[in-house]
Amino acid sequence: MSKLTDVPKRILIGRALRSDRLGETLLPKRVALPVFASDPLSSVAYAPGEVLLVLSIAGLSAYHFSPWIAVAVVVLMFTVVASYRQNVHAYPSGGGDYEVATTNLGPKAGLTVASALLVDYVLTVAVSISSGIENLGSAVPFVVENKVPCAIGVIVLLTVMNLRGVRESGTLFAIPTYVFVAGVFLMIAWGAFRGVVLGDDMRAPTADFEIKPEHPGLAGFALVFLLLRAFSSGCAALTGVEAISNGVPGFRKPKSRNAATTLALMGLLAVTMFCGIIALASATDVRMAENPGKDLVHNGVPLGPGYVQDPVISQVAEAVFGSGTFLFVVLAGATALVLFLAANTAYNGFPLLGSILAQDRYLPRQLHTRGDRLAFSNGILLLAGAAGLLVWVYGADSTRLIQLYIVGVFVSFTLSQTGMVRHWNRLLATEKDQAKRRHMIRSRAINAFGAFFTGLVLVVVLLTKFTHGAWVALLGMCIFYATMTAIRRHYDRVAEEIAAPETPGEDTARPSRVHSVVLISKVHRPTLRALAYAKLLRSDTLEALSVNVDAEETRALREEWERRGIDVPLKVLDSPYREVTRPVIEYVKSLRAQSPRDVVSVIIPEYVVGHWYEHFLHNQSALRLKGRLLFTPGVMVTSVPYQLESSEAAKLRARRRQNWSAPGSVRRGPAERTKDTSPRT
């Protein structure tokens, strides 16, 4: 296993960091940018194409609206970036949208944001990997011909790597991101130079196709609706912008300022790339359609269902660099890698958000241990399963998956920005310093505009995308919300039930004596050890207990007991039906009935084995008895383990597991940051 996955791991994620070096790895901006921005930057690989796709419904003429839609996306991007710069300054702890919404709008809003983010992470994996496969497919046709298996393969690869606890390396994370950004900028610059200076006629591979509009001559309200839908699709470029606001503690000092700068830089890069690609697409006459096989026509003949529509970024690259050239292949590869890294982001974010929700008792409490392997594993598997299911159901088609994507993002944008407005209102209520007040009022204005604008987009997205798939995302959110509410309610009920009484005497009758009972089947090392330990405990009474399921065996036991002169009385229970559990339970109950204030301590010798299949061969009756005894009041159950030789194997495995490192540690910064106010069990 180790050998097999080492090579792709190093290529994709970089060499694992040693756990004790975690504290030193605060991120400089040049590393933080690629670590946090792979998700939002990679969005430009699919967002421009989605805009063109939707516009094509009204025919080629509608393509002329694409610059205006780009402008709207740019304005929205600047708004969101400006808003989150306020978040970063106000919440340097890296609280993220969940904390902002919970603190300022209450737990229900917080839980809504959390549900939206969980759905979002699933979709980030599904969309990014599908789009990555499509980009890779523009250079390697085999990949796109086997889209679903390849996409599932990448999900499995990421899952295995994250389950094994491959630590991210910021530096190596940077390489594909910078190659991708440099590649896109080079493409834009070279395209502009060829077009404007050299006057070359660059033509995309689809330039000669015609579009048969599904609704030709759209006008009035229908056209506005279509443009809004195209805008909604373009908003996919904004996914992942909020990531930096979760990661402030991972930055070098001054943390907030560095994070804000990185955020601005990321916004600028994303906007430039998005507009550049839209412009080049328009200059090279890229033609895209929602149903390319039916709606794209070449020489009057539809292209047919076999036609594979390449992503806009690869069509533009082909036009600018030429098909099959070195730069074209490098850009396609870098695009795919950045998209896979964006998916990997979700593998870090999903379990982390889970552990924060577990702190607030919305998820099983054991998940809240930071870096706990099992907790992370469950999260990773749930994420991979859900994303894999979506990829399979939607045939790894990024266009169809994007319809689901944007709802969650804008739910959390809107609620987070609304929360920020409340935040400033609260601070303004007490702040006297005029300079600070002015600053706060400015911030509040930015967040208010952000809340308004993102809320508007949310409405637009819901209206235009609901039937196209957004309902699936909403359904997912509702399921998460309902589950988490139910879990929280359960914990609250239990906490009330077990709360310690204030007056110590309130609890009924304190126990007075303890009867110890050691379960014996045969005389061997495990039972002798259990007897020796039991004697040390000096309980009020001590006896050995055996169940007579076979007369001969019992006689042999009695004989050996006497022969060895064991100084503990041996009691044998009869069991006509060869049961073990029932007679013991009944005996324990009878002891309790004789003296209800006493406690019975049942001591069970247990084998410790090393392999999972050995569990089927040992301890089964002990386990079942323990399970039943726990339901009996006034009983304590003690296991005295006897380590069989084979248990060494399990000990080694456990030690190996301890050195596991949770994914996403780099972006989370050192351990001190986390705040935990929930009770623990």
Place this chain on the structure above:
Amino acid sequence: MSKLTDVPKRILIGRALRSDRLGETLLPKRVALPVFASDPLSSVAYAPGEVLLVLSIAGLSAYHFSPWIAVAVVVLMFTVVASYRQNVHAYPSGGGDYEVATTNLGPKAGLTVASALLVDYVLTVAVSISSGIENLGSAVPFVVENKVPCAIGVIVLLTVMNLRGVRESGTLFAIPTYVFVAGVFLMIAWGAFRGVVLGDDMRAPTADFEIKPEHPGLAGFALVFLLLRAFSSGCAALTGVEAISNGVPGFRKPKSRNAATTLALMGLLAVTMFCGIIALASATDVRMAENPGKDLVHNGVPLGPGYVQDPVISQVAEAVFGSGTFLFVVLAGATALVLFLAANTAYNGFPLLGSILAQDRYLPRQLHTRGDRLAFSNGILLLAGAAGLLVWVYGADSTRLIQLYIVGVFVSFTLSQTGMVRHWNRLLATEKDQAKRRHMIRSRAINAFGAFFTGLVLVVVLLTKFTHGAWVALLGMCIFYATMTAIRRHYDRVAEEIAAPETPGEDTARPSRVHSVVLISKVHRPTLRALAYAKLLRSDTLEALSVNVDAEETRALREEWERRGIDVPLKVLDSPYREVTRPVIEYVKSLRAQSPRDVVSVIIPEYVVGHWYEHFLHNQSALRLKGRLLFTPGVMVTSVPYQLESSEAAKLRARRRQNWSAPGSVRRGPAERTKDTSPRT
């Protein structure tokens, strides 16, 4: 659930007996016959057809050999019945083939027989249900049109009934069996009367078809081989004969004599029915072929793949009684019911054999508890899964499944009879009484002839059926054999490892003191109870232990500790990575390192919940800690349960489960019979 399955349950299996009436239900012969004979008697529903099927390969002319094959089967049947009458007298404990082979031929032979029987039980279910569906289908076409789903449905029904512990009722068991036997005899008698006395020309529905032989004009060795193959198929009539030899303790006294009489009666019935059906099939010109769609020709045209070949018994019934008549439908229904009852036999036999093998440590020990629900459930599910898989793979085609069936039967016949020869040899070595000696010599001769004849048939079956599917059965036997050998080897190794030293002083340093440590996360009822219990145990030292995963929480814990004046010192371990397990393990190890002869007792407060999903919400860190602690030497781990209100639900469920009754109790007789010499854990 209860309501839904009650009706078919009563119809098929009869009203459940109360558990305390088990002792009274010794079987009279008239009830024992149907209980034990449903399996062998039902075989006549498919065995005659299989003979004709194979003969058809050589064309219609080969049908003339069918009486001779019937004669061979009859001779074999008498041999086997005579042989098993010796078993019944020699082993009144109901040892069965496994015990006979183990005692007389050694454990390897015994294990071979056991593997063969396990495979056999699986095939009994698969073959009987498939054939039952085919018989039912001759009256209800829908059933045969949806063969696989219907067959799987019956398997599921039987599985559910047996899992729920529906006790067999011997009396109601009898009705379908006697209806079936009476129906077949009536058919034979009425057919003979119509044919011989009235001179009616009864014609089977397939009488007008012609057979296109796959190998026309077979002669010499090839013909002999074909006849041997037909004979092998006819031997399917012998499956299940050995069942009575397992059930001797269930008979009324004199047990052995009654069992032997029942065995003889059963043999007589089976032989008469088998021959009668073959004779009627010949008289009514039944035509059957291995590939009926291809090889059956009507007016020169093959019948095509859509043709469904009815079982020979239903074709004959149609010819004798007339299609769709009352008697025809009753016979078809009774045949199907008897076949389903035969399958149900395996549901009793498989887990019972499993528990006997578990006593000899070839299977996990916990299975050996008589009537233990979990043990039976595992066996039942394994059986149903394997049979379901076979039915699905072989398309519920009884003809193809029968190819696998007969190997296992004859392996156990041969080994059991060989074992009996050894048995008599051993007795003869010491016996002086001449009358008894003569009797033994006679028995030995019968068993020797039985061993020789069944061994010969085994060779014939292997030669003629190996490539037709017998290899699958052999593979299954090898898998069972290898698994059971491995389990036994494991137990032997462990038994050696844990054997108590003979001299008490040999064990190194006896423990001297015990340090108790109570794990605390918060002050609430469960932890207070754990503290109270821990104090009762009067260990040498006692302290409360908490892990500081959150500074604020820990401070609150300390404050409450002091405020309440709890008189146990509270120790807090630091955990920079918010882990719980590791700091506790390390602390326990350090205690042990300070005084290696001491024992550490870790006391963990635990929640007891009532629903499976609540387990995910509680005790997870406690469970994991316990799991790790067990690997640490010198530690005992005590659970102090706190029953949450919801645990009531689980208590009720457990109580309900206790009243469960294991399937097949009737045929096994009362509990005293079982012998158990294996160690228990």
